Every structure is written in C-alpha cells, then in structure tokens.
Amino acid sequence: LVLVAAGTVATFYLVPIAIGITILLAILTLSYRQTINTYPAGGGAYIVAKDNLGTTPGLVAGASLLVDYILTVAVSISAGVAAITSAVQGTRLDFLEHHRVALGMFLIAFIALINLRGVREAGAIFAGPTYLFVLTMLALIAYGLFRYYTTGEVLPTPSGEELHFDDSVGSYDYSTLTGFALVWLLLRAFSAGCTALTGVEAISNGVTAFEQPDAKNAITTLTLMALIMTVLILGTGFLAYKLNAHPSAEGGQTLLSLVSRHTFGSGVIYYIIQGATAAILVLAANTAFAGFPRLASLIAADRFLPRQFANQGDRLVFSNGVLILAVLAAVLIAIFKGEEQAMLPLYAVGVFLSFTLSQSGMFVHWLRQRKAEEAQQRIREQEQAERVHVTEDPTRFVHEQTRLEAIERDKGGNWLVSIIINGLGALISFIVLIVIAVTKFTHGAWSVLVLIPLLVLMFRAINGHYRLVAAQLSLDKARPLPAMQHRVIVPVSGIHRGVLPALQYARSLAGDNNEHVTAVYVEINPQNTEELRQEWERWGNGIPLTVVKSPFRSVTEPLMKFISREAETHKEMITTVVLPEFVPRAWWQQLLHNQTALLIKGRLLFYPNVVVTSVPHHLRR
Template sequence: MVTKLKRFLIGRPMKSHQLAEEKLSKLKALAVLSSDALSSVAYGTEQILLVLITLGAAALWYSIPISIAVLGLLTILVLSYRQTIYAYPSGGGAYIVAKDNLGISTGLVAGGSLLVDYILTVAVSASAGTDAITSAIPILHDHRVAIAILMILALTLLNLRGITESASILMIPVYLFVVAVFILIIGGGYQWATGHVQQAIPSTYGTAVHGITLFILLKAFSSGCSALTGVEAVSNAIPNFKTPAERNAAKTLMMMGVILGTMFIGISLLAYAYGIAPKANETVVSQIASATFGRGIVYYFIQTVTAAILFLAANTAFAAFPLLAFMLAKDRFMPNMFTVRGDRLGFSNGIIVLAILSAILIIVSGGDTENLIPLYAIGVFVPFTLSQAGMMKRWITKKPTGWIVPFTINTIGMLTTLTISLIFLVTKFSQVWLIFIFLPTVIMIFKKINQHYRDLADELRIDIATEKPAPKGSVIVIPVAGITQVVRNSISYAQSLTDDVVAVYVGFDDESIKKMQRKWEEWNPGVRLIVLRSHYRSIVRPLMKFIDTVEWKTAATDHVTVLVPQFITKSRWHNLLHNQTSLLLRAYLFARQDVKIATVPYRLKK
C-alpha cells in the first residue's frame, strides 16, 4: 500500500543512466533557479519606500537613485558569479569559493549561511503566498499555518518527482509573472508618456529633504537589496545543467540578471511616476496595477501571478539546498545520506529535510515570518561577501591574463555587500542577533560531523598487505522460552553454522524448570540445554551473566554469537499482544563489544 502511494505521488523509479535526461535546459533552469530572485521584484521597491516614507513623501524621489545603485550591485554580482561559474564548474557557489581561497572555516560560514537562508526562503515564501491567499479570502486567516505547510508539501512532492518534471510545471507561472510585470511596465510607461498619470502623492525629483542622512540612505539601499536574494542559486546548481553545463549556467545567470534588473528598475520608475507610497493593506505593485489598468481582468491577472511567484520562490531553495548539502556531505561536513540520489535521481533526502525544517519554522513562528526577513537577507549577504573576497584572493594568487578588471569588480562587490551586511547588523540587530548563536552552532556541528568521519576512517582503515582475517571457532547461544517451531527453526539454522550450540532457558520457579528439562530430554534436538534460575523474574540479567561466562571462556579462540529466535506476526497490531522480549534482549546486547547478535525470524501464517 505504501509503495503504491509512493509511486502515485512521485512516479516510478528511474535508472541511473537516465541522469543525463534530468539535466535542465536554459529556459527550464531559469524558471527553477530564478523564481526566488524574480519574485523579489514584488517587494524590492516597496522595501526602499518603507524606509524613505519615514521622512515624508518628499523623500520618495530618492528611490530612483537608490534603485539604480541596487541595479549596479546586481550587475556586479551577476558578473562576479559568472566568473565563479567558469572558475568552479562543479558548483557549490560561495561555499566552494570561500573554502578554496579563504580556508575551510570560512567556507563553512558561507555554506552554513546559505543552508539557513534556503530554509528561511521556503518558510518566508510559503508565508507570503499564504498571506496573498488569506488577503483574498479572509475567512482562511486562522488556517494560515496549515495552508503554508500544504504549500510546502506540494512543492516537496513536485521536486521529489524529479527536477525536469518540476521545471516543466514551474515554467508556466514563472514566465506568466515575467509577462505580467512587463505588461505592467509597458502599460504604466505608456500612461506616463502620454500624460495620463496623476501622482497620488506628489514628489519632485531633486527636492531637498529635511532630516535626510547617509545612514537613512544606506538603510534604504540595504532594504532594496532584498531584491537580490537568490542570485547565487545558479552558481550553486551548475551540475543540474545540460552540457556544456558552465556555459549554459553562465547564460542563464545573465538572462536572469537582465530580466530581474529590467523589472526592478521599471517598477521603481513607475512607483515614482505614480507617486506611490507604501500602504499597510496594499502592495506597491497592486497600487501601480490598479492605477494603470483599474480593477479589471488585467489587474487580477497581475495579482494572481504575483501571489503564485511569491509562493514558488521557495522552489529555488528546493533546487539549491540539496546540491549544497551534497557538496558539504561529500566533504564530510554533513551526513552521508545527503549524497544519495532517490528513485527519481534527485537528492531526495535534502529535499525532505528542507521541507521538514521549514515547516517546523512556520509552526514555531505561527506563520508570521516577517521578523525573519532581516535574518533571511543577512543570510544572503554574508555568503555574497565571502564569495567576492574569495574570488579577490583567487585573482591575486593566480594572476591570470587580464585579472585586474575582474579583481576590481569583485573588490567593489565585496566592499558593497560587506557594507550592506554591517548596515543590517546595526539597524536590525534585534532581529538578526540570532545569527551570532546559530552560525557558530551550525559550524560546530559541521566540524563534529567531520571529526566523526575522520575518526571512523582511522579506526576502519586496514593494511591489506599484512592484516588478514583470523579464523576462529564459533559458539552460538540460543535463548529459548519453550519448545516451539520458532526454537526448532533457530536450532536448525545454528547447527548449519557450527557444532558448538548452546540453548539457554531462564526459569522463575522449580516447577517450570523441571518441566522444561523433562520436555527437552524427550525432544532431544542434539543441543545442550543450560537452565538458569531467576529470583527477580528477569530474563535478561541471568542471561547476560551466562554470556559473560561463555565470553570469558572463549574470548581467546571463539566468536560468541547470541542467536535470538523471533516470530513475525502476520498483522502488525498482533505485536501489541506479545512481550517483545527479543527486542529488549537485542537492545542490551548492542552495547556489548565482543558479542555478535543475530536474529532468526519465523513468520506466522495466521
């Protein structure tokens, strides 16, 4: 039943050689890996205006130069990550760049920040999509946590079906959003050019504003930089591209940069042209669409696809998190399970873990993740900064032909992203202080995992030239509770392995002991029976003492194996009717270093 349900939800298993068919074309990759970045157009301009409006409507014109500055930073990041793609075609992005050039600890900071950021991406995107639904249908507001978790579940199942299949489905809403925004920009631009625009709040470009400071401008700039989240996803996911992977990834990154930059600056210009100020109950994009097209079909089309893209922004994390986890696991900083491909050739363990962690975050926050956005943003800009610094070190160290220009680009980018990170830390400290606890904790966990794998390798390493298996005898101890088909089956199996087999019976009173001894003599299975008396009605304790005796006598020459008979019930609920002594016994024996444990199952038919 479970297998059939699994097949229905995620499809039939795929053969390993079909991995090449699961690679992404540029158009599909743009949909899968750019949804987070493109969705930020829906709120990037608004974040700038929210800071500027604190000084009054006259300050809103500053959104234009600030948006241009954000566009400049986007250009630097795109050019930088394009260089990263060609320098590190195996993927990994900021983690690989920082680890390779700045050291393992720095790489772990970048990798840990990105992993946390991807978890926050899913939680924030699901909550944003839920807010869009509950705004349209207020009666659902009390169920926002359940709706967000259902959204995550839907994306999880979609990604478990394979990256190609999920890309084919996600292309539709992503490209519809791009079309919708360009319709809005063209329509709004036409209205502006023809003089049909009436500013809601007049704001003259260049007007002197009382109280404006460099700190406020930097704060608005850093808030607008939230539109740059997700830019690094392409460089993390190079292995998902069709060959030539690095060239296709670079082209996809450039396409994403051009589309994102055009949409972002277009929305910012329209917001200024229409005199839009942020409102608590209506987004900037909604105000522009309403002023341009009225509350008709086009308006609701734009709002619908905007809500869809805010939800689907989470899919960037579902594409990038498993690959980054794979990179860290390959370097022995995360569990090996993240290196395993699932039935549909995706890193399914990474997908499932991401879904669980983001769902927990939504449950803990009650679906209100607004306070997590600054933490989400700084989780992006820390890896941005480290990646730029790593590339700077690479250019200085290798000094290839023409290295001055890319070095300059990376230097400007590093100083800018570092400044933005510091602004976030200063202005949003009450919301981002957790990063000072969380990141060191994550890095400590990474190093503990790595230490375990190194210790394990040291302990298991063998010298194949000198260390050979040492033949030993074998003593098999079979705990028995009576003479049954289960015991007969276990003795038969033990006798096929060795002649040295001992059955052990633990009795609580003289009558049961005598009865067992008499029946054993009558049965005579060819195996010696050892009878132990338990004064405290415990089976495990006297049995363990006996095993200690056997182990002491045979330690130098023989293996001691405890063969546990166990019947398997036909129905699972039948297990509730039995004492499960075999499970208890195995739990005790697992702690013993020199005793081997084996189970002989006997499957009941009724």
Template sequence: MRKLVALPVLSADALSSVAYGPEAMLAVLALAGTAGLTYSFPVAGAIVFLMLAVGLSYRQTIRAYPHGGGSYIVAGDNLGRIPGLVAAAGLMTDYILTVAVSIASGMAAITSAIPSLTSETVPMGVGVILLLLAGNLRGIRQAGALFATPTYAFIAAMFALVAAGLVDAAGQGFQPPLTLTVPVNDTVGLLLIMRAFSSGATAMTGIEAISNAVPAFRSVEWRNARTTLTWMVGLLIVMFAGIVVLIYCTGVMPSARETVLSQLARLTFGSGWMYVFIQAATAAVLLLAANTAYNDFPRVLSLLARDDYAPRTFMRLGDRLAYSNGIILLSVTAALVFVAFNGRTASLIPLYAVGVFLAFTLSQTGMVVHWWRRRSRHWRKSLLFNAMGALLSAVVFMTAGISKFTSGAWVAIVAVGLFLLVTTRIRRHYEAARVALQLHPHAIELPAHAIAGPVTPSQSPVQHEHGVRGAEMNRESEELPEEVRHLCIVAIATLDLASMRTLAYAASLQQPVLALHISVAEDEAQRFRDYWSLWGDHLPLEVIVSPYRAVVAPLVRYLEALHRQHPELTLTVIVPEIITSRRRHQLLHSRTAIRLRRALRPLPKIVITSVPFHLPSD
C-alpha cells in the same frame, strides 16, 4: 537544459523576489514619513547598481568554475576550510529562509486577493511545504519542470503591470498624489537608509543559482549559463526598477492587509481578470520559487557530508535520485521557521540578507584570490569585477548585520556560529574514527588458506546434497541442527579494521562465506577488487555496481535472488557495526544493520548478524 528552459527553472527565486524586495525597502523608508520616501529612488538606484555588479561578478565565477561554482566550493578552494564552512553556513541559512520567505510572500499574495483566508495563512503555508516535500522526494527533475509556466507567467504579468502603470503615470506627469500623508515613526538618518538598502537588496536572493548549476546546461555549458545569467539580471533590474517607479507615482504604501503588488494591480486594472491573473501568477511563482532551495540545499549538504562536515547519511540518494534526507531536513526546518514567525514576510526579511550576502562576499572574495593566483587571460578585468562584487556584498552584509541586529539578524549570525561549531565537531569525530579504523601493516592475521565459497546468483545453480528435498519441503521446517544448511554473506563497504573483524568472525563459523560489496561506479568496483587481491583474495567476492548510490535495496535484491535459487540455504547476513562512546555520535555512522532487518523481515530463512567495533573515546 536549453536556455529557454533553464531561465525559468533557475531564475524563479531571483525574479520572484521583486514581489517583496521593493516593499521591504519602502516599509523601512516609510518609518520616517514623507521625508524618508524621498530617498526611495537613491536607495533603489544603489540596489540596481549592486545587482549589476554582482551579476557581472558571477559571470566570472561561471567562466572559472564551468562544473559549478557555489559559494562553498569557491570559498573553500581559494580561502581555506573555515571560510568555506562560513560560506556554507550562509548558504544553508539562505536556503531555509528562501523556503519560508517565498511561501510567506506567496500566502500574502493569496490573502490580498482573498482576505477571508488571512487566518489560515500558517496552515496553508505548512501544507505547501508538505506538497514541496512530497514532490521533491519523487525527484528533483520532475519538480523542477513545474517552474517554466509560472515563471514566464509572472514575467508577463510584471511587464504588463509596469507598462500599463507607466502609461497611467504619464497622463499625470509622473507625479505622486498630492494627498499622500505618511505618519512619522522615525527620523531620516544613515541607519534608516542602511536598513532600507539591506531590506531592498533581498530582491537579489537566488542570483547565484545559475553559477551552481552550470553542468545542467547544454553545450557549451559555461557560455549558455553566462547568457542565461545576463538575461536573468536584466529582467530583475527592469522589473525591480519599474515597480519602484510605480510605487512612487501611485503613492501606495505597505499594508498588513494587502501587499504593495496587489495594490498596484488593483489601481491599474481594477478587480477584473487581469488583477486575478497577476495575483495568481505572483502566488504561483513565489510558492514554486521555494523549490530552488530544494535543488541546492540537499546538494550543498551532500558536499559537506563528502568532506566529513555533515553526517554521511546526507550523501545517500533515494530511489528517485534525490537526496531524500536533505530534503526532509530542509522541509522540517523551514516549516519550524515559518510557524515561529507566524508566516509574516516582514518578520522574516531581517534574517534573510545576512546569510545571502555573507555567502556572496566570501564567494566573490574567493574569486579575487583565484584570479590573482591563476593570472589567466583577462584576469585583471575579472579580478576587478569580482573585487567590486565582494566589496558591495560585504557592505550589504555589514549593513544588515548592524542595522537589523536587534530585529532578528542576530538569529542568522548565531545560526552561522552554531553551524561552524557542529560541523567542525563532526569532522573531528570522523577523523578520529578514520584513525581508529585504518589498517596497519601486520596489524591483522591473514587466513592460512582460501576458504571455499558458495554458488552465487551470477553463476550456474548447482544442486547440493539436500537441495531438491530442501526446495520441496516447507522453507522454515528445519528442526534438527543437521538439517540447517548455512551460507554466510559479509556485507563490506570498505576494507578497514571493522570489516576485517567481521570477515574473521564469519570465517570462524566454519561455514561457506561470501563477501559482498556495493559500488556506485565501475571504477570504484575495480578499485575495491584490487584492494581485495592485495589482501590476498582469501574469500570469494561478489561486487554489485549500484549507480543510484543505494546500498540496502540492491543488497536485498541480491539476497532475494540467492534465496530463490537456493531455498534450502539459511542465509546469515553479517555486517560490521560501528559503536561510539557517545550516543550522539552514533547518528554519524551507518545504520545498515537496522535497515536490513526492516527490509528483510518479510523473507524466510534470513538471519541478520552485526559484529560491533567499538571506537575509542574522543
């Protein structure tokens, strides 16, 4: 992507958060009445400093990880396995809440302009999640292209609002209305200020999106990514500070019926077309900002699955090159959270900061360790920036965890703990399965001789003895055993004990056997051929390269082609099937046999057979 395209695509989440970040800060300070509101500038100043420090920190991350440096990767590489998982837990919580909070805030922008829709907030929000689900299942690239116009429209709307509002405020000497009265429900204290700081800091969500997506930029990728990050942080600071100043000068207060941004726009422009434009741009960018999570959540989940911390089904790409299972999981979870909190932004905010700044803290701490170990050029300056980012992020994380614990932060903390428990249990099961399945010297008997193989679709068709008659007759008219002509096809993902048992079973049938392997890349295909030769090349092998990482679809197409060339054959597809001692562990293993049965059911003369391999109890 060019920088002008990457900025709106990757910054929508961060920039749109100014629609609820200042309001969340103000809502906490307002609990202490007018005395609490006097701290709005100091708290906002601290948040701006935090934005600057974390932005500088992620500039160092981009330079150190030019292939993408998300919190899971950085923390795992430099701090170890458990800190990496904790960072991943924070990220996953963040992404789920990004969808819920962005849509809740977008619904608030719509209902502020059209109050009659307030009662329909939850159904409309769930409907938007379903639209995002459908759009992302069609492909991340197409969904991401929707970002540019709404994001730039939102930036233009905010700058117009801030500029016009400051002109009006200048005419009044930048003084708030003298009639401002706020009821007092709390006292000014350190805890209140800490809560306001952590609430306002949610305006920083999404700031690490650019460091995750460095390879998506044009060359030189890391340099263009750093430039885009600088622009994003600059825009974020200007818009956040401008809105805080306008809030102070106008005296608007949070309301359950209308957002602060809507009140500012109405005071500045009235209810005309400019007000409608600001509200429409705000709603659009907030609703689409949720799509940032649809880019990152499935990708992090696929990395966890690659490392055996999540079910391997989350590594599978759909036909549109999207991690379909991860997208579905995100949509379902975000919809449940959105409905559980009745689509209210104020109720969701306390959960938000914990996951965000937990990931920030571990990522930046990991970068400190990275620079200390590498000691490359300018390492001291980079280490200082990352140490500052880690320290400030840790302060916000601790602040949010303590001050908002009873308000809902405990949910995020418990979610992180459950995530660690589940992922480590999954890893332990996969390690036990790997031990049970691995090949050992002299553990298996090799066939005494090679078994003659059949003609495959990649070779020239040959007429068998009954080939012509078989093609002319009804495809499923065989009624006598001698009329049935067999071909056994063994689908193999890897050479392990389960695959060897399946190959042995197929060879024992004394029928022509063909081994079939699906690889995602040519180098992996060649590696499998080498393993096959080392085993002894006792059966003919056909390797299909599937760059889209699909397994069932290319296998089905291959069988269709084979059936068209040799309609006289009855194809028996034999696949290994892992059977676990505990039913819940079955979800962690491939269900290829079930998917093949569903896909091949419409085709005649195809039989699916699974050979079970029972894992020992773990």
C-alpha cells in the same frame, strides 16, 4: 516595506534605493560570470572559498548558504501566502488570513513532492508561472505608468498616518527625519531590498544542472535574470513612487496588491497578477529546493555532513536534502506564524556573507594564477635565452619573442579586468553585509550570526568523527585474524515451531558440540519453567537449557547480564546469540506482538565480541 515606517513622503526614496540595488545586482552578476567561467563544474561559494581561502572559510560560506536557503523557503512561501490573502480580502475566502501557517505548510509539502520527482519535472511545472509573472509585471509597469501620466490619479494617503521610525527611535515628523535617523532608515530599507539578490548564488552553485554547454547556459541564464530583475525592480519602484503607494504597517494588502488593484481594478487581471506573484514566490522557494540539497551533498562528500545527504534517490534527486529543507522551513513558518516581515531581519545575512567569501576567493584565485603565469613566463624566457645561442636565424627568434610577449600582455589585461571585477564584488558584498548585519542586528540578525559559527563547529565535529572512524577501520599495521570457535547462546521464551530452526542452526555453528551451545530462559513464573523443562527433554535436541531467575519480572536485563558474563568467561571464542523470531504475514500483525528480539539486538549491538543472528520463522497466515 521598511519604508512603511517612514510615512508617505518617504516613498520618494524608493527609486534611489531601487537604483542602488540594481547597481549591486550588476556588480554581482559580472562577478559571478567570472566565477562560472572559472568553475564550470559548479562554483558555489563553498567550493570557491574552500579552494582559495581554506577549509574554514569554505565551511562558513557553506553554513551561511544552508541557513539562507532555509530562510528563502520560509520567507518566500510566507510572502506567497500574503499575496494570496491580499487578493481574497473582502471575499468569501478571506478566512484564509487566519490559516496562513497551514497554507504555508501545504505549499512547502507541494514543492517538496514535486522536487522529489526530479529536477526536470520541477522545471517544467514552474516554467509557466515564471513567464506569466514576467509578462504580467511588465504589463503592470507599462499600463500603470501610462495611466498615471494620462490621468494623474494616485493612491490616497491613509487617514491618520503618522511618521514612525524604529521602535528605539520613536515617532517623528518627516521634517525631523534627518541625519543619522534618515540614513539608518534608508540602510534598513536597502538591506531589506537586497533579499531580492539571493538567487544569484543558486545559479553559480548549480551549473551542472543546466544542459550542455552547461557553463555557457548558466552564464546566459544569470545575465537574463539580472536584466529582468533590473527592469522589474526599477519599474515597480518607480511606479509605486509615482502612485504614492505604501501598505499599512499593521498588515493588510501588500504594496504590489495596492498598485495592481489601483491600476487594473478588482477584476480578472488583478487576480491574475496576484496569482502570478504568489506562484513566483513559491518558485523562489523552489530555487532553494534545488540549491540546498546540492550544496548539502557537496559538504557531505567532504565528510562535513552525514553521508546520507550525498546519496541520490532513484530519480537522481538528493531526497534527504529535500526532506530536511522542507521540515526546517515548515518549523520556521510555524515559529513565526507565517509572518514574512518577522523573518526578513534574519534573511540575506547568510547569502551576503557567502557572496563576500566567494568573491574574495576569486580575488585570491586570480592573484595566484597571475603569480603562476609569471613563474611560467620566466621559465619560458630562460629556455628561449638558451635557444638563442644555437638558432641559425636570430631575426626569426626576435619575431617569435615579440609575438609571445604580445600574447602575455593580452593575458595580463584579462587578468587585470578579472581581478578588478571580483575585487569590487568582494568589497561591495562586504559593505552590504556590514549594513545588513548592523541595521538588522537587534531585529534578529544576531541569531544568524550566532548560528553560523555553531554550524561550522558541528561540521568540524562530524568530520572529526569520520576521521576517527577511518583511522580505526584502516588496515595499516593490521594482521589477518585467526579462526575461532563459537560460543552459542539461544534465548527462548518457550518451545514452539519457531524455536526449532534456531536450535538446529545453533548446533550447526557449534559443530554438533553441545558443550559450546546453550539455550537460556528467563524465569518469570516458576510453574512455566517446570512445564518448559518437561517439553525440553523432547524438543531440545540435546542442547542444555539454562534458567535465569528474574525477581523483578524483567526479561532483557537478566539476559544481558548472562550474555555479558558468558562473553567474559569465553574470551577465546566468539559469542554468538541466535534469536528465534517468527514473522507474521501482514505488517500490521507485527504490531500485535512484543518486540523483545528487536530490543535485544539493539542492546547487544554495543557489546564487544558478541555477534547476533536472527533465525526467522515465517507464518503462512
């Protein structure tokens, strides 16, 4: 769509750009086949980079992919909404154009809900739209080219169209669009088209989600996906070029909508194509819903993200990852008002950074493996040389040595092919990364390049916290603690049935020694205090009552000071605060009462050597 800025004649470059993208896809497919073979348990960029390049490159790859998964959902959903609004232009539903954000939010919630029900359910629901999209696109390409070559009809050139390049370059006549300006335009278009390749990483990262044999099925899926994408990218690019298709830069119909409407008219088939397109774009978002939670769980398992991301729900789904992804993608759509073109400059930077790190990691992996094999070969040769002196048949030894050398030559050939494939993948990915970063830098890519290091710093901070916690909880040099007596404090707001069980429990902790237990009442109204003292003589069970005055009518602050003072005075004892609580029968009734006990528990959580115990009294009605 970046070619829109270059006018009608520049659509000629659709085909060579499409060819370049498919060549890149082929290289990445071969590279990731190697990755899946080497890491059959799941070889995403995070694992490969961490194992072969180190922790920091692994975290960079992980941060890049997490950002790109979020953008995948936001961009795919926004593009799906654009397909829907393109189809309903001029109909009673054209008002949807003004509600793109709300429609995008609804689709995100729908996909999140499906994924919370489980991976198998999500796969079953989205299988149909996938097949429908592929079939309709193949039909569009075949019939569109047939119709073009039999009728010669093309789309009309929009009236008043003027050649525009980047805002910083200005307006050009096509004949002047040469040299750097032309190269810059083509690089921008190529970088925008590379967003179609982001699904390659998701397959490599989710090998374990496939049925057994999972690695073989993942490789087959990756290959089929690459073949289908090649046909669709080349076919639609060539058809759009032949039909002189170019959408308006100010909005309106998408390029695919223009081509399909020109080919099939505005009938049922057109709406089927647009519906299938919207569905497949939603499915692209679903791919991120599968990849983001799984990647977050791997990073969390290494203690670089909160442990909640590593927890699976009752349907074996990483529910927290699904929910966080949905929220962040929804926020992006709201910020950019559902305009996918505004988000595209942010897109693909992260995934090609992860491509580069992953393939570089595989390159290092093959180098290390080769060195290890050479070391093992030297050991075997030394052992064979020692055995030759004791063998009874030297000829037999020579034949065996020749056979082993042939096997090693075959291994060396396989190693050479593997390192060339992954080395080429790393080099090409790095070049594309530079192209994307440079051509999209001023259009928003800078924010992603800043965000990724910030995420890595966050990962390090989280990991540092977990390390400190582990060190402080370690039993190394620790000794068993001696038994201690309780200093029991019972905060009361009055005397009633809910207080009596708490007083009983407090006496049991103190061993019927009332010197170690006290009830404390914060005085707001002196008249109420006098009434409480009279009732306490009867119901206090011999426990002394301490009254703390509160001149500013605050309850929690004077109570906190009293507890802190008691804990400081009785350091040789455990200060136990027993909170009497009554529990209403219905949940909504809880909202009608003060949450003083909850506030007290929250404050005391940060007081050392203070234990809080709740004694609930359940109301029956």
